[in-house]
Amino acid sequence: MQHIRAHVLVCGGTACKSSGSQKVRDAFARYLEEYKLQDEVMLVETGCHGFCEHGPLVIVYPEGTFYCRVTADDVKEIVEQHLYKGRIVERLLYREPLTQEQVPNYDEIGFYKKQHRIVLANCGEIDPENVGEYIAVGGYEALGKALTQMSPEQVVEEVKKSGLRGRGGGGFPTGLKWQFAKASVSDKKYVICNADEGDPGAFMDRSVLEGDPHRVLEGMAICGYAIGADEGYIYVRAEYPLAIKRLRVAIAQAEEAGLLGKNIFGSGFDFTIHIKEGAGAFVCGEETALMASIEGKRGMPRPRPPFPAVSGLWGKPTNINNVETFANVAQIINNGAEWYSRFGTEKSKGTKVFALTGKINNTGLAEVPMGITMREIIYDIGGGITNGKKFKAVQIGGPSGGCLPESMLDLPVDYDSLIAAGAMMGSGGLVVMDEDTCMVDVAKFFLTFTQSESCGKCTPCREGTKRMLEILTRITEGEGREGDIELLESLAENIKATALCGLGQSAPNPVLSTLRYFRHEYEEHIKNKRCPAGACEKMLSYVIGDDCKGCTKCARNCPVQAISGAVKQKHVIDQSKCIKCGACMAGCPFKAITKG
Amino acid sequence: MKSLADLHALRDKLKSDLKLRKESGTKIIIGMGTCGIAAGAREVMAAVLDELARRHLTDVQVQQTGCIGMCDKEVLLDVLRPGEARITYGNVKPEDVSKIIANHVVNGNIVEDMVVGKIENK
Ligand SMILES: Cc1cc2nc3c(=O)[nH]c(=O)nc-3n(C[C@H](O)[C@H](O)[C@H](O)COP(=O)(O)O)c2cc1C
Ligand code: SF4
Ligand code: SF4
Ligand code: SF4
Ligand code: FES
Ligand code: FES
Numbered sequence: 001m002q003h004i005r006a007h008v009l010v011c012g013g014t015a016c017k018s019s020g021s022q023k024v025r026d027a028f029a030r031y032l033e034e035y036k037l038q039d040e041v042m043l044v045e046t047g048c049h050g051f052c053e054h055g056p057l058v059i060v061y062p063e064g065t066f067y068c069r070v071t072a073d074d075v076k077e078i079v080e081q082h083l084y085k086g087r088i089v090e091r092l093l094y095r096e097p098l099t100q101e102q103v104p105n106y107d108e109i110g111f112y113k114k115q116h117r118i119v120l121a122n123c124g125e126i127d128p129e130n131v132g133e134y135i136a137v138g139g140y141e142a143l144g145k146a147l148t149q150m151s152p153e154q155v156v157e158e159v160k161k162s163g164l165r166g167r168g169g170g171g172f173p174t175g176l177k178w179q180f181a182k183a184s185v186s187d188k189k190y191v192i193c194n195a196d197e198g199d200p201g202a203f204m205d206r207s208v209l210e211g212d213p214h215r216v217l218e219g220m221a222i223c224g225y226a227i228g229a230d231e232g233y234i235y236v237r238a239e240y241p242l243a244i245k246r247l248r249v250a251i252a253q254a255e256e257a258g259l260l261g262k263n264i265f266g267s268g269f270d271f272t273i274h275i276k277e278g279a280g281a282f283v284c285g286e287e288t289a290l291m292a293s294i295e296g297k298r299g300m301p302r303p304r305p306p307f308p309a310v311s312g313l314w315g316k317p318t319n320i321n322n323v324e325t326f327a328n329v330a331q332i333i334n335n336g337a338e339w340y341s342r343f344g345t346e347k348s349k350g351t352k353v354f355a356l357t358g359k360i361n362n363t364g365l366a367e368v369p370m371g372i373t374m375r376e377i378i379y380d381i382g383g384g385i386t387n388g389k390k391f392k393a394v395q396i397g398g399p400s401g402g403c404l405p406e407s408m409l410d411l412p413v414d415y416d417s418l419i420a421a422g423a424m425m426g427s428g429g430l431v432v433m434d435e436d437t438c439m440v441d442v443a444k445f446f447l448t449f450t451q452s453e454s455c456g457k458c459t460p461c462r463e464g465t466k467r468m469l470e471i472l473t474r475i476t477e478g479e480g481r482e483g484d485i486e487l488l489e490s491l492a493e494n495i496k497a498t499a500l501c502g503l504g505q506s507a508p509n510p511v512l513s514t515l516r517y518f519r520h521e522y523e524e525h526i527k528n529k530r531c532p533a534g535a536c537e538k539m540l541s542y543v544i545g546d547d548c549k550g551c552t553k554c555a556r557n558c559p560v561q562a563i564s565g566a567v568k569q570k571h572v573i574d575q576s577k578c579i580k581c582g583a584c585m586a587g588c589p590f591k592a593i594t595k596g
Numbered sequence: 597m598k599s600l601a602d603l604h605a606l607r608d609k610l611k612s613d614l615k616l617r618k619e620s621g622t623k624i625i626i627g628m629g630t631c632g633i634a635a636g637a638r639e640v641m642a643a644v645l646d647e648l649a650r651r652h653l654t655d656v657q658v659q660q661t662g663c664i665g666m667c668d669k670e671v672l673l674d675v676l677r678p679g680e681a682r683i684t685y686g687n688v689k690p691e692d693v694s695k696i697i698a699n700h701v702v703n704g705n706i707v708e709d710m711v712v713g714k715i716e717n718k
Contacts, residue, residue: 003648005658007616040645061616062623062657085628086660125617135603136610144600258597266598 006041006083008032011057011124013048013210014203014242020071021056027075035084047211047246049124050365051111054094059106059124066106067092097361097383111362114380116343118351119327120367123211128246131253134214140259142333146222147267150333155226156182159329161337163349168194168285168322169400169426169502171348171415177319180309181227184317189229191220192294192313192320195236195243196278196285199398200449202429204353205323207365209236209243212327213250217273219326221260222333224271227319232273235290237280247275282399282453286501287320289455300455301501322427324353344370348414352425358395358432359386368413375409378432389434392533393518397426399446399453400506402513403439422513424506438535439518440525444472446510450503461504464495468511478539480526485515530596540580540595544571547592554584554593612654622656622701627672629663635670636689643690644673647697656701669712675700686712 010016010025025045032038049057054068058078065088067078074092081087093102094109103109117123126133134140146155160175181189193216197205209216220232236244251273254260262270276294283289284299291313293299312318328350332340341349348370354377357363361383368377374394378384385391393403396413402423404411411417415425433442451465468491471484492508499505515522524530531539544554550568555561562578565571573584585593597603624644628637641658648656666672669686675696676682683706685696692710699705 003645003654003656003658004613004616005645009617040641062659084660085633085662086626087628087662126614132606132610133614135607136614138607140603141607144603148600265600265603 002039004040004042005062007044007061008041008083009044009046009059009061009124011047011049011055012045013052013055013124013207014240015048015052016055016057017242019055019069023072024056024058024070024075027072028079031076031079032083035079037079037083041083044127045129046124046126047128048207048365050120050207050367051362052365053363057124063088063104064106065104066094066109068094110383111364111366111381114372114376115367116351116369117367118331118343119208119215119324119353120211120365121331122215123207126212128211128213129249129253131214131250131257131259134212138334139214139330140218142330143218143221143225143259144265146225146333147265147269152182152226152228155222155333158337159226159332162328162332162340163337163344163347164325164328164332164340165348165415166322167324167328167352167427169397169424171425174321174325177309177321178223178226180307181229181317181319184310186317188231188316189227190313190316190318191224191227191229191232192287192291192308192318193220193232193234193323193326194285194287194290194320195234195240195323196280196290197237197240197323197427198280198282198285198453199427199429201357201431202355202398202427204355204365204428206240206243208323208327208353209240210246213243213246214254215327215330216247216323217250217254217260219321219329220273221264221271222329223319223321223326225269227317229319230270230272232271233276233294233313234273235276235278235284235294238277239280244275244277251275281455282449283455283501283503286503289501290320291318300457301503303500324428345412345414347416352413352428354428354430356382356430356432358430359389359434359437360384360432361386370414371412373410373412374404377413377430378409382432385432385434387434389436391432392435392437393433393439393442395423395431395433395442395446395510396429397424397509398429399450400424400502400509401426401429402509403433403442403517404513405517408517422509422516424509436533436535438476438531438533439514439521440472440476440531441533441535443511443514444469444476447472447507450507454503454507458498458500458504460495461499461501461507464491464499465504465507467491468495468508472511475522475525476531476536476538478525478529478536480522480529482526484526485519485522489515534596537580541575542573542578542580542582542585542593542595544573544584545592545594546570547590548588549590549592551589553587553589557583557587559583615655616657621678623659623674623676624656624697624701625659625661625674625676627662627664627666627670628660629667629670631663631667632670632672637671639690640671640673640688640693643693644697647694651697651702653697653701666712672712677701677704680704682715683711684713684715685710 058067164174165171289299308318548570555563673688
């Protein structure tokens with residue numbers, strides 16, 4: 001056997017693949033051979049590292065060198081300089097956005113330093129299509145331990161004691177949910193993994209499935225043992241082809257190795273897992289709609305009770321959890337509830353994976369202990385606001401969540417503090433907004449999403465969100481009326497109280513939270529027909545200031561002859577004619593025209 | 597796989613393949629500057645990899661470095677054991693490798709007559 005002296009990890013997550021990592025991988029294979037290094041350097045394709053913005057990523061061990069935005073053309077240089085001669089290719093290293101400093105090593109990058117990776121521990125570190133690598137880092141140990149050394153009661157008890165709560169949005173205590181399903185008496189029970197991930201901008205579940213699929217399978221099997229189920233389904237959206245492929249490979253390899261199937265670890269416990277591809281409607285992520293969809297019916301929610309633990313898939317007791325929830329289970333069994341509950345806060349234990357997007361320097365996936373402040377996530381991990389702009393708000397929890405202002409930045413991020421502040425954990429989407437964002441417009445954006453995803457089964461959600469959206473639209477178009485805010489508030493309360501499922505019940509949240517923290521912006525729009533952020537196009541007016549030299553260029557550029565003025569005299573815009581095309585401002589050589 | 601013991605056996609076998617991605621024990625660092633390569637650094641590297649494989653020393657890391665300004669003493673090979681001084685050997689030939697690995701890497705005894713430099717561990 002050859003001594004392997006270096007590993008080259010090429011990211012094969014969805015984002016890096018789409019930015020060309022396959023070509024990078026192929027180029028490595030070619031040049032390693034050309035330099036006769038193929039026997040001493042191992043080439044591995046991994047899942048997502050969460051830093052997709054800087055992809056395709058390549059990490060070289062043993063040094064742990066972190067190369068960003070690698071193209072196939074860079075590969076020869078990495079092979080010749082780094083792998084052959086031992087010289088790091090500095091131009092491909094990551095630079096900290098705030099200091100411009102080059103950082104050679106993975107674990108010294110600001111984005112990773114404050115993270116604590118439990119769920120994502122293996123993502124980007126192992127080959128997801130090789131069960132051997134998962135086993136080598138301790139995989140399936142927890143399943144073995146549960147099956148051979150613990151009773152189902154002990155497993156449920158351990159998960160309860162750990163304090164783990166559902167990561168799919170609601171935050172329901174996982175151990176308690178398992179206990180309910182276990183208590184139901186039936187000849188058949190099911191375990192479902194919810195991998196529908198419908199929140200726009202969220203991709204943490206996809207990354208876990210692509211980067212470490214066995215961890216999810218292991219969590220599901222442990223759950224099956226605990227509640228007495230022998231069959232599981234993973235409901236994953238069809239838009240995730242890579243995740244589906246890796247899951248299929250993982251299931252096949254686990255079966256081959258005897259880690260799924262009949263009589264696992266000689267314990268007498270059987271467990272099989274199927275994949276069900278979902279068509280991708282947001283409401284299908286709701287548990288009752290999801291089960292209807294697996295049964296081949298239309299994905300529409302039904303009233304609860306009965307809860308799935310009593311009557312779920314095909315009327316049988318069913319336990320349904322989110323991908324990230326299952327991904328925590330093996331570590332809890334391996335290291336114990338006490339170890340797990342050391343992370344996080346009193347009522348929110350462990351870590352949470354967030355998808356950072358918006359006007360932030362480091363977009364990507366970050367796993368942090370619960371209770372960390374929003375400020376730490378945005379500034380220390382996220383690297384601050386882009387282009388040196390001012391922070392305005394952060395939207396958390398997707399279409400069901402809310403917007404928090406600057407004054408809330410030191411809020412500890414956990415389930416209960418977020419709810420108290422009018423937002424919610426949701427699936428963990430974080431959209432950071434700067435001073436140029438209009439909060440009424442943001443509320444309108446999210447409501448447009450939920451409105452179009454409403455399944456239409458119940459009136460408050462179907463009609464109520466439509467009315468709210470009409471009001472928001474007219475406010476942003478300068479047609480807002482006295483009393484609109486009060487109308488929004490009463491509609492919101494009504495929908496929250498009467499909608500059938502979580503989609504409708506949480507749809508008003510973005511509106512309510514922006515009204516709570518940014519009410520003056522609504523008022524400015526309605527009373528003064530002005531958008532303070534300068535974002536609502538229909539309310540803008542273009543104004544010529546004192547820097548005007550009277551060059552006449554704008555008057556000639558204006559498509560509707562709205563600008564008048566003599567040569568070398570200050571020009572003026574006739575607001576009643578202006579169609580807000582922006583041509584005058586773009587063309588003024590003296591930057592004399594502003595909008596606001 | 598039929599039992600937890602089978603899983604453990606398999607894991608122990610596979611574990612060493614991934615050690616490189618975690619912090620490791622002893623490091624061997626070979627000078628791969630231009631004159632190092634001209635003096636035969638690649639051949640020394642090959643001898644090191646063979647010797648490590650022969651002795652199943654899977655957790656020894658092999659790294660390379662560029663020119664360190666002692667070009668006349670190439671090939672240069674450093675051994676760095678955790679917590680000990682970094683020893684630089686000079687004029688290393690492929691046939692010296694097994695002696696260095698046996699004495700120093702495995703047993704911690706420096707091969708004094710080949711040492712050309714020493715950096716104390718801080
Ligand atoms: C409209 C709607 C969409 C949902 N989408 C998802 C989703 O994409 N993924 C998910 O895990 N849970 C989603 N949920 C929550 C599920 O109904 C369910 O509570 C969750 O899967 C339970 O798992 P957990 O306890 O592990 O969080 C959604 C709920 C609603 C009301
Ligand atoms: S609240 Fe909306 S999505 Fe939910 S059942 Fe009613 S209409 Fe459908
Ligand atoms: S282009 Fe600018 S400087 Fe020239 S007339 Fe218009 S506003 Fe004045
Ligand atoms: S924005 Fe367009 S329409 Fe209005 S004044 Fe300028 S050029 Fe004319
Ligand atoms: S896909 Fe490569 S870092 Fe996310
Ligand atoms: S090239 Fe080897 S020491 Fe200078």
